[in-house]
Amino acid sequence: MSVEIIDLGSAPEPAVVDLCRRALDLAEDAADAPSILETLTRRAAAHRPVVLLGAIHGRDLVGVLVGSVSQRDPRLGHVDLVAVAPEERRRGVGRALLAEAERRLAALGATELLLAGNPPFYAWPGIDVRYTPAICAALALGHTQDRTAWNMTADLADGSAAVRPTDAAERRLAERGVTVRRAEPADVPALAAFAREVFGGAWDGELTGSVGRPDAGAHLAERDGVLLGFAAYGSSRPGWFGPMGTAPAAEGMGIGGVLLRRCLRDQWAAGLRSAQIGWVGPVPFYSGAAGARIERVFWLYRKPIGQ
Structure with missing residues (x-):
């Protein structure tokens, strides 16, 4: 032809x-x-x-x-x-x-x-x-x-593991001096620098594309003004989650699970009933923290x- x-x-x-x-x-x-x-x-x-x-x-x-x-x-x-x-x-x-x-x-x-x-x-x-x-x-x-x-899928139906509340976990983090909150546009320079310095790659760009948009967002954890981790969603499209990263020194504190479910609850509140976790690395983490399953292979x- x-x-x-x-x-x-x-x-x-x-x-x-x-x-x-x-x-x-x-x-x-x-x-x-x-x-x-x-x-x-x-x-x-x-x-x-x-x-x-x-x-x-x-x-x-x-x-x-x-x-x-x-x-x-x-x-x-x-x-x-x-x-x-x-x-x-x-x-x-x-x-x-x-x-x-x-x-x-x-x-x-x-x-x-x-x-x-x-x-x-x-x-x-x-x-x-x-x-x-x-x-x-x-x-x-x-x-x-x-x-x-591969991508993983998180079920966002009412009562699913992915959207369970994070209040108790946030209280435990607060007892250790860790604050968890929604990221604002003013946080973008520090978030981007943190992503570049700790993880490299292109996560700084994905974070910049998530914060401040109506169909996207991000959450962060900090202690005494020092960033410990972040999670974002919607950079590629509203139904996708990622990227997410926790500083090596803060691993094991439960920060990742809190940030992940905060984002997934935002997507649930927006009317989505499932979320794609894109280009996944730690499969066991997402399976345990949100009940996610591998569904797409590339x-x-x-x-x-x-x-």
Whole structure:
């Protein structure tokens, strides 16, 4: 099938959102298409180079790709999203989009192409293993599986472990001089610095994207004005939790469980009945603290480009 690959600019039009709703086979992804595209384009473009491509057949938009350059390592190009109209699959649309993305990102200086999330603005850690056509395309185009990642789901129904009160645990922390409270915009510089210094990575950006937004938020723990931990939600989309971190010196005090459930209770109060804990590290912690279960598994791929 012959398609024309065009530049869609920096902001997704309604036709792009509609195509993604149809192309994302998992119901939760289709429902989140508007917020996913907002995160990957408008919000991300303020911090890093973003490529938004469309595949046109005749006069119809039949495919969309969002790519970007890592803001921490410009040698890394990312494919953040690929969506092909269901009726046009296995006709070379995805291959054409990926080939053009590879060319564009190489021109921006990337030497590796990752089919993986580009924090702090990402849709998924990688390719959900249930998106079989995407995995087939990655392998056919010479990508090598790099890592495996997973999300956990926390049930936010009334009475669930994830939304149980934290009052007693907060009183115990207060007896040890620890204050737990909601983070305010004035806290962002200190939170971002704490995240960078203690954990590295892109959590500072995710925290900045959570505090002060109506559909997102964060909570923190401190003692004598010194930060001990944080937890945030809504940076990627309203139904996702993360990131969360506790200073090594404060581990074992119960701070993480309190901060986690405070955030999950916010999401519950907003009407959500489940929350995705994204790109999880400590599975036993989230299972014990919130009754969360592993539900989504992602494969991450990479290949050298521009050589």
